[in-house]
Amino acid sequence: MEVSSSFKTYWQVWGILLILTLFMIFFESVDAPVGVTIIVLVVAMLLKATLIGGWFMHLRKESIFLTVILVAATLLTVAVLFFLLIPDAMAGTVLQ
Amino acid sequence: MANQAAVRPEISWEGGTSPFQVSWQKLMMWFFLVSDALLFAGFLVAYGYVRLSSDSWPDQGEVFTMALIGVMTFVLITSSATMASAVGGARDGDLIRARKFVIMTAVGGVLFLGMQAFEWTTLISEGATLTQNPWGVKGFSAFFFVITGFHGIHVLIGIVILVITAVRLGRGQTTAAGVELTGLYWHFVDLIWVFIFTCFYLI
CATH class of the missing domain: 1.10.287 (Helix Hairpins)
Structure with missing residues (x-):
């Protein structure tokens, strides 16, 4: 084979x-x-x-168009989640 | 008829019939995988938040058997390679080879789930539940069960899809494109484990 x-x-x-x-x-x-x-x-x-x-x-x-849209959408959303929440956690702010 | 053609609005779309240059099935699968990835991203960021907010956190090396986690990772990576080989076989037109590798991938999935069941059973026997655990930080076991549980459900669904794909391959009812869609889902399950393995078990 x-x-x-x-x-x-x-x-x-x-x-x-x-x-x-x-x-x-x-x-x-x-x-x-x-x-x-x-x-x-x-x-x-x-x-x-x-x-x-x-x-x-x-x-x-795959086409660069598809790759950029998929990767950028994922990374951008993860970045928003990360930078909205993690700095508060590192500063010691606890949700009540 | 001539009047109807005259009033038809001007078409401005210039993307052609396939702007992403993939089939609609594959495009929808990619969109589903991105949305599913964001679910796990939410879990892992929430985990990071709670962990950084906590005064202490259990040492994973003492709670988990790292050798077992290593073997689980090895099995999942290997199953991803066999799945890629199945897709390669299907693309080459060798459906027998494709079916063989799809079955091997499903066996890898079953092995992974078996080891995960053993890990869960061990931790539950030590007193870990969703609301409490013997290691002091309540959120620790909750995050463990939710994150690995959701991933495990994905593995289980993947096994069902793999079995269906193997049966359809045997009957000559699926194409290389169908095997590739199954492959995309299975590689996604492996991809998510890469993040869980690093963020939850190692860091």
């Missing part, structure tokens, strides 16, 4: 996802400053999300 190049790519992406997951579990157990840990884990998380969205969901092969 001839193996297509896309088949190989999927399993290469799987390997990278696995390595990133193992790295994240390892890094979480390292005694690094909290800020550094959060930044490293979030970057690794976004990298994994990009690999899944771009390669497994084929978003990188």
Whole structure:
């Protein structure tokens, strides 16, 4: 059976996802400053999300118009939620 | 007839019949996935708010068995790769290979749910409920059950869709586009787990 190049790519992406997951579990157990840990884990998380969205969901092969609308809509709404709520939480404001 | 044509309003739409260059089924699936992603975004931001507002928070490493969570993540990532392989097979016209990988993906989903059931049972036996838990912060177990529960329901629905897809593939009733739609949903389930795994279990 001839193996297509896309088949190989999927399993290469799987390997990278696995390595990133193992790295994240390892890094979480390292005694690094909290800020550094959060930044490293979030970057690794976004990298994994990009690999899944771009390669497994084929978003990188869709039209740029569709990709921008989907990604921008999601990120914008998440950003609004985040920046409306999280600063209050960090300032110690508790909802009554 | 000539008069009717003369009064017809001028058409200004220039986007053609497919402005996003995808089928309407795929476009609707993408819109659904974005709206569903926002549901989980709401959960995770609410979780972040409560956690940052709390004076203390349980150490996840002491509450959860990280080895089990790691294996659950491995299973879900692997099932995503088998699903992508199923889509690739369907696109190549090899429906037998596609069906084989769809079944493997469903098995991965069942394994994941089994491990999640074990994790839930363990925590419940330790006294965790939606309203209280032995680790001191009430919201901790509530967020755990709600976030992982909603994700688990998505996995369960995904398994049902995968089984239907496998049956339809066997009967020759579905196309590569149908397998791709199933794939989009399953990859979304994996994508959401990436965020839950990082935000809830690791950070």
